[in-house]
Amino acid sequence: MPRPRATKLLVIGNWKMNPLTVDEAKRIIQSTRKASAKLTRAEVVVCPPFPFISMALGKSERMSVGAQDVFTEPQGSYTGEVSAEMLKNMGLKYVIVGHSERRKKGETDQNVADKTKAVLRAGLTAVVCVGEEVRDAQGAYLDTLRAQIKASLEGVQRKHTKQLVLAYEPVWAIGAKEAMTPQLVQEMGIFVRKILSDMYGQSEVMSVPILYGGSVNFRNAKDIIVQGQVQGLLVGRESVNPPGFVELLKAVDQK
Ligand code: PGA
Numbered sequence: 001m002p003r004p005r006a007t008k009l010l011v012i013g014n015w016k017m018n019p020l021t022v023d024e025a026k027r028i029i030q031s032t033r034k035a036s037a038k039l040t041r042a043e044v045v046v047c048p049p050f051p052f053i054s055m056a057l058g059k060s061e062r063m064s065v066g067a068q069d070v071f072t073e074p075q076g077s078y079t080g081e082v083s084a085e086m087l088k089n090m091g092l093k094y095v096i097v098g099h100s101e102r103r104k105k106g107e108t109d110q111n112v113a114d115k116t117k118a119v120l121r122a123g124l125t126a127v128v129c130v131g132e133e134v135r136d137a138q139g140a141y142l143d144t145l146r147a148q149i150k151a152s153l154e155g156v157q158r159k160h161t162k163q164l165v166l167a168y169e170p171v172w173a174i175g176a177k178e179a180m181t182p183q184l185v186q187e188m189g190i191f192v193r194k195i196l197s198d199m200y201g202q203s204e205v206m207s208v209p210i211l212y213g214g215s216v217n218f219r220n221a222k223d224i225i226v227q228g229q230v231q232g233l234l235v236g237r238e239s240v241n242p243p244g245f246v247e248l249l250k251a252v253d254q255k
Helices: 022-037 050-056 084-090 109-121 140-152 158-163 182-200 221-226 242-253
Strands: 009-014 042-047 063-067 094-097 125-130 164-168 210-213 232-235
Touching: 009 094, 009 164, 009 210, 009 242, 022 042, 022 050, 022 063, 022 242, 042 094, 042 242, 050 063, 084 109, 094 109, 109 125, 109 140, 109 158, 125 140, 140 182, 158 164, 158 182, 164 182, 182 210, 182 221, 221 232, 221 242, 232 242
Parallel strands: 009 042, 009 232, 042 063, 063 094, 094 125, 125 164, 164 210, 210 232
Antiparallel strands: none
16 A cells, blocks of 8 residues: 655644643643744644633644544534534634543544534544554454444545544553554554545545554654654643653654
């Protein structure tokens, strides 16, 4: 299968429910913005919790802003929800959908597909997260992953693939001590791209960046990108640790 076009590398920082204070949030944003200005190949997307999002907005050539979740409807009586249209109107570009921590709280593949479509309809880029919970020697996890990808993208049209990013995050590697090995990342990246190709056609999915996520830090980021041959990273803990994240961005950009 041909390799994807050499595109920019995407580093998405998923802050999750961090940090605790406004000052800390400002500090992380400032340091990320500063580091992003020096990037030549990589681009950063910061995804703070909703209350901190507006602080991250503003002109930065290589840093954009994303949300960690979204609701399916554009507006109305949905207490506590935030729509893709609102995010778009605020100046966001990306929305993470189907993170395993949301799936754990009951989000189904169908919910993920509905949210993904809402994000695409609003003209934003959807970062759809998938990944197996466990690996078994017989390889059943591959079927599980295939089914999860198909169901999470159910009804997503071919014309929207340009607005898709697929984040492969093996659940067992999230918040763990070690990331998946770059060699396995490469294997899984090929597997995921093949599934997308079967769904949408090979040439259509060449433009879909496949990211790896799960215990990425400044030490392992470069090998995961270079040997793992993915088009970017979804970073949790290290994205709210300014010194580590700055080093990570440098390492990825130099690859
Ligand atoms: P982690 O989280 O980098 O802290 O393992 C990754 C993620 O959940 O996206």
